[in-house]
Amino acid sequence: MAALQEKQVQHQECGDCPIRHRAVCARCDTDELVALEQLKYYRSFQAGQTVIWSGDRMDFVASVVSGIATLTQTMEDGRRQMVGLLLPSDFVGRPGRMIASYDVTATTDLVMCCFRRKPFEDMMVKTPHVAQRLLEMTLDELDAAREWMLLLGRKTAREKIASLLAIIARRDASLHLRQPSSQLTVDLPLTREEMADYLGLTLETVSRQISALKRDGVIRLEGKRQIVIPDLRRLLEEAGDDSDGGMLA
Amino acid sequence: MAALQEKQVQHQECGDCPIRHRAVCARCDTDELVALEQLKYYRSFQAGQTVIWSGDRMDFVASVVSGIATLTQTMEDGRRQMVGLLLPSDFVGRPGRMIASYDVTATTDLVMCCFRRKPFEDMMVKTPHVAQRLLEMTLDELDAAREWMLLLGRKTAREKIASLLAIIARRDASLHLRQPSSQLTVDLPLTREEMADYLGLTLETVSRQISALKRDGVIRLEGKRQIVIPDLRRLLEEAGDDSDGGMLA
DNA sequence: AGGCTTCCTTGACGCAGATCAATGGCGGAA
DNA sequence: TTCCGCCATTGATCTGCGTCAAGGAAGCCT
Helix, strand or coil, X not given: CHHHHHHHHHHHHCCCCHHHHHHHHHHCCHHHHHHHHHHCEEEEECCCCEEECCCCECCEEEEEEECCEXXXXXXXXXXXXXXXXXXXXXXXXXXXXXXXXXXXXXXXXXXXXXXXXXXXXXXXHHCHHHHHHHHHHHHHHHHHHHHHHHHHHHCCHHHHHHHHHHHHHHHHHHHHCCCCCCCEEEECCCCHHHHHHHHCCCHHHHHHHHHHHHHCCCCEEECCCEEEECCHHXXXXXXXXXXXXXXXX | CHHHHHHHHHHHHCCCCHHHHHHHHHHCCHHHHHHHHXXXXXXXXXXXXXXXXXCCECCEEEEEEECCEEEEEECCCCCEEEEEEECCCCEECCCCCCECCCEEEECCCEEEEEEEHHHHHHHHHHCHHHHHHHHHHHHHHHHHHHHHHHHHHHCCHHHHHHHHHHHHHXXXXXXXXXXXXXXXXXXXXXXXXXXXXXXXXXXXXXXXXXXXXXXXXXXXXXXXXXEEECCHHHHHHHHCCCCCCCCCC
């Protein structure tokens, strides 16, 4: 039991590859770790670069090491909807599917930790923990997608903006283990247009609603890409969420 | 190899429980089957009955045997968004999570095949095939959710209706292995209000757009709950989808 | 039959957010 | 420094869908 504890700690501290942490470490053994180590490789992308286009052959799965990537769907006439926002430690790619279903784009400089699909699938069959961890992550993503559907289908523009800011603040906080001070500062990693694609709005409406929230004292702006949230509770009210997502501990 | 073929056929034909078919049969062995058999039990619900409320303790997972269930989220002020539509063979419930995240409602008379959560989780750990099959199903659901997000965020009311009709037609066809005739008849298992909750619209808009599609000859109505699609291609165009979802073989 | 209830349709009107357009600010290149 | 390109803001106007309201159709109970 002590040995298991030790091994977990060691693995959690020992690397820069989130797949290892999230998909394996929870209940890994050495063989699995070694197998994963040998398979992985890194790819870097510049901000704005496309990782893969929808419909292209995708022969790898990956997790985000640093930076931010988005999944978007596009209609023939150019209407775009973001359907996934990948922050560090998030996984992308789908075992069992060759063809990408979405455009994957780096919105900031991006480093991904990749595994060629076939060997990863083989390894998944051999090591049930990976499949189980992946199932857990996928279920989390599904929950997030459903929360997102409520936002897209039923929330007002103002509520959508407040929700997005809360989501970013939450992920930011959990990523950096920030102290839960009553005032928090959040970097917006997205342009107004990207926020619009996330929320099913136009960039003008995004801009107007951010201005409105600022005017009403819900947020303050430091430059254009950094917001200060003086009262998180207030923001969550504006978002129309009944749950705080664990932010108000 | 012949033996494997035979076993699969046998299992696919041998029962009324979709979990067994979808989660296990693809690569099952007898022990797993027996274990599942012993765990399962059935529950019936009347149309309109609530299976479980969001926030309640959910001590089972289940798959739909017959009838239709929906997952919906509700905001404090009553705005509702459907986030899942469960047809026969669909799975609901989440290993590893005690608390239901959505309201689950029977929209028609409903029979579910249930497994108590704890033993199902135990079994999942022991039999990797189940976890892998469940992962596959969850990834499919995630893809559907993302398609749904595009619909909610970017499509017009008319496109939303056309998309929904196409989705129902597709699932209907795959369920009943219908002949791909150029004209197909589809039963609408949802009220106008439920369609509105699915699409992020009001029931009045749903009604108006259905009337408009009828007026324009895209669909015909036989009664209020049955539609005839004279030209599927036309409907898919109206839906704004670039993919036909495999319907035009 | 008559009168419920439930579901659906249609009309009139208003508003939230889209669209079109102009301007401002900032950072990088020369 | 000046120019240029990108991003953001703000205003004016338009419009698709929501809201409110009034029936209609079909099924069920008495």
